[in-house]
Amino acid sequence: MELKTLDIFCEIIDNYGDIGVVYRVAKELKKVFFNSKIRVFLNRLDEFKKINSSVIDSGIQTIDSIEYITFDYLRENSKDLSTSQVIIEAFGCKIPEEYMAIAYDHSDLLINLEYLSAEDWIEDFHLQSSPLGQGKLKKFFFMPGFTEKSGGIIADSNYLERAKKVAMNKKEYRDKYLADIENIDNKIVGTLFSYEKNFIPLIEDLQKFDKEVVLLALGEKTQDSLRKILKNFSIEHFRNSLKYGKIEIRFLEFLNQEEYEELINLVDFNFVRGEDSFIRAVLTGKPYMWHIYCQEEFAHLDKIEGFLDKYRKVIQEFADDxxxxxxEKFFKDYNFRKENNLELGKESYLYFFENLAKIERYNTIFRDFLIQKCNLINKLKIFIEKY
Structure with a gap:
């Protein structure tokens, strides 16, 4: 298929992860299919405005040659908006009926872009078709994952170029984000982005570590968790930062997508949450820890197990048992919880911080494998062109 038009639909619920993925995919597909018309349809704009300061309160707007349209605008103007050849339905969202009524007979391909998963079953489900029961439109499932037989991960060129730029201009980016950290070369600096979490074990273990550590706390849930658990500690307060022994905690304001990507490529380690931030951290090649979204009956631990299995298979010829x-123990202990709250966990952080160089060496191997063999954008491009 020669792609001329592409529409992406995203229904934002209560976080930045969905729009973060869709925004990234749209930008990259515009680079790949630069002569194609690409539109993104969103149910609301609040989260999008947070990650991109160019967004305004408008039913229709163009940003970087991509048209962004709200569901409300679509419903009000459905008779004047044609459908596209290819439709991407992000995360099984409900596409407005006014659009689908036309798309069944006038569009060719509907791709259900699912959430990232490391579980084995997705390889069999990837690119399977699903009958729609009417019209010529065909639906296929696209399953992102960490293997060559899955849909891969979003290793977009925009991000990879940004990471390379940070690596080659470290002083420039230190001046931009970390200029007021004294004696930074003798300190460990990392980001902390999580759901609700009791970080007392982290604070206690870092006091035993042989270096000073600066934690850059991102997001309301992380910052609120830290404030609650530290209220009984003997803390020194400095505007938007706290000092406790060897540890300095800085509360950062919200960063847009580009700023966040620059920061995580600059620091020494990243603790992240959700899907999009996790993949960004994996692609830094730096040490990371993943706070996965909590699910009933510990279903989230199955996903952790799946990821660790894929990670082990790639690096086991280089790393010792x-x-x-x-x-693996650290990942599981960090995520062992029935719900997101401030219940004290059993994880130990010392091995992680005492082996940062070794972790980065192996993480770089895993990152390079994903970029070369599991690039979602390349896989998506090939599937569309062959259809």
Whole structure:
């Protein structure tokens, strides 16, 4: 298929992850299909405005040659808006009926872009078709994952170029984000982005660590968690930062998508949450920890197990069993919870911080494998062109 038109639909619920993925995919597909018309349809704009300061309160607007349209505008003007050849339905969202009524007979391909998963079953489900029961439109499932047989991960060129730029101009980006950290070369600096979490074990273990550590706390849930658990500690307060022994905690204001990507490529380690931030952290090649979204009956731990299995398979010829066992235990302990709250966990952080260089060496191997073999954008391009 020679792609001329592409529409992406995203229904934002209560977080930045969905729009973060869709925004990233749209930008990259515009680079790949630069002569194609690409539109993104969103149920609301609040979260999009947070991650891109160019967004305004308008039913229809163009940003970087991509048209962004609200569901309300679509419904009000459905008779004047044609459908596209290819439709991407992000995360099984409900596309407005006014659009689908036309698309069944006038569009060719509907791709259901699912959430990232590391579980084995997605390889069999990837690119399977699903009958729609009417018209010529065909639907296929696209399953992102960490293997060559899955849909891969979003290793977009915009991000990779940004990471390379940070690596080659470290002083420039230090001046931009970390200029007021004294004696920074003798300190460990990392980001902390989580759901509700009791970080007392982290604070206690970092006091035993042989270096000073600066934690850059991102997001309301992370910052609120830290404030609540530290209220009984002997903390020194400095405007938007706290000092406790060897540890300095800085509360950062919201960063847009580009700023966040620059920061995580600049620091020494990243603790992240959700899907989009996790993949960004994986692609830094730096040490990371993933706070996965909590699900009933510990279903989220199955996803952790799946990821660790894929990670082990890629690096096991380079890493020893002690390393792999310690990292797997850390991932599982960090995420062992029935719900997101401030219940005290059992994880230990010392092995992680004492082996940052080793972790980065192996994480870089895993990152390079994903970029070369599991690039979602490349896989999506090939599937569309072959259809």
């Amino acid at each position: 002690e390393f792999l066992d310690n990292m």
